[in-house]
Amino acid sequence: MSRNERFRWLVGNQGAVHGVQCSQQLRKSCLSRLGKYEFLEDGYQPWMASPILALEVLKGNMKPLESCQERFSTDRRFLNSYSKFFVTDFGKTVLPFSYNIKINEQIESNGKQSISIFEKGISQIDFWPEWMKILFENLIVNIVPICSHQGVECGNSFTDHNFIGTIFTSVEYDNPYPDLLLNISLAHELAHNLLMIYNTGHALFTDPSQTAYSGIREVQRPVVAAMHSAVALMYMSIAAFSLARGEVGARRAFLETLQNEYRNKLKINIEGLLRTSRTKFCDEILREMVLVA
Secondary structure, eight states: OOHHHHOSSSSHHHHHHHHHHHHHHHHHHHHHHHOSOGGGGGOOOGGGGOHHHHHHHHHTSSOOOOOOSSSBOOOHHHHHHHHHHHTSHHHHHHSTTGGGEEETHHHHHHTHHHHHHHHHHHHGGGGSOHHHHHHHHHHOOEEEEEEEGGGTBOOOEEOOGGGTTEEEEOOOTTSSOHHHHHHHHHHHHHHHHHHHHHHHHSOOBSOTTOEEEETTTTEEEEHHHHHHHHHHHHHHHHHHHHHHTTOOHHHHHHHHHHHHHHHHHHHHHHHHHTTSOBOHHHHHHHHHHHHHO
16 A cells, blocks of 8 residues: 555645645535625635524624635734624624633734744744645634633634634743744644544544543543544644754754654554544544554
8 A cells, every 4th residue: 555545634645635625625515505795705714614603694693704815914803803703692602612712812912022923833834744734725714813711821722613714823922932832733723624624524433422532631532522632633743843853952852842742642542542433434544643653
């Protein structure tokens, strides 16, 4: 079996091809569901992935969230659109933990320092493998700066199935290398986006009520969450390894330590998933993770 045959979904050139194709299919389906409206002129926007949000827009109960052509932007109108949505009762229903999220607070309070770290972390994507850069360029529409836990704790990131294509993330100022951690967070969230896209067309487990060990949380979690953890750890490991090749001294040592930590957690995560009842598709992507780990 050739390398391309072994890696079809998560890594390598074939992984990029399949990921982009499935993303395009999802976006086409989302646009078709919305019909013909002025807001479709800008093409697919992440909120369109949510049947709940799409229905509310079609009913006239909700205005479409603002679009932004730049992947990372501090445009107030765009960010305020998200910020205002998250504090509505409906927004809290769609995203239950939205009361703990403040859109753009880091940018407002730290100004140029925050923007500089965001820009540096994003630019370091150039160190990633080519296939991974292709996935990022084609799957991620927006990077939205957040400050979680009412501004007390930073460095958090998340992705949500109602906003496929958006990464919500923040800078971890307490770490000496916030740009590196931000970059690894982008890899982590890219993995979530990719798996969510695949999961819209492919079931992963024959019994979703199963639980398995999550290497990220280090506890038993619903099996789909455990699978997300494994894919995220794999992408984080790849990002840390790729970044380390362009660094020296303490920054390189920091990344090498992280990579070893991610790989060890990934192996334990995979062991738990191998004991679950899975679909054929899930078997294929799990096999790729075993080879990478």
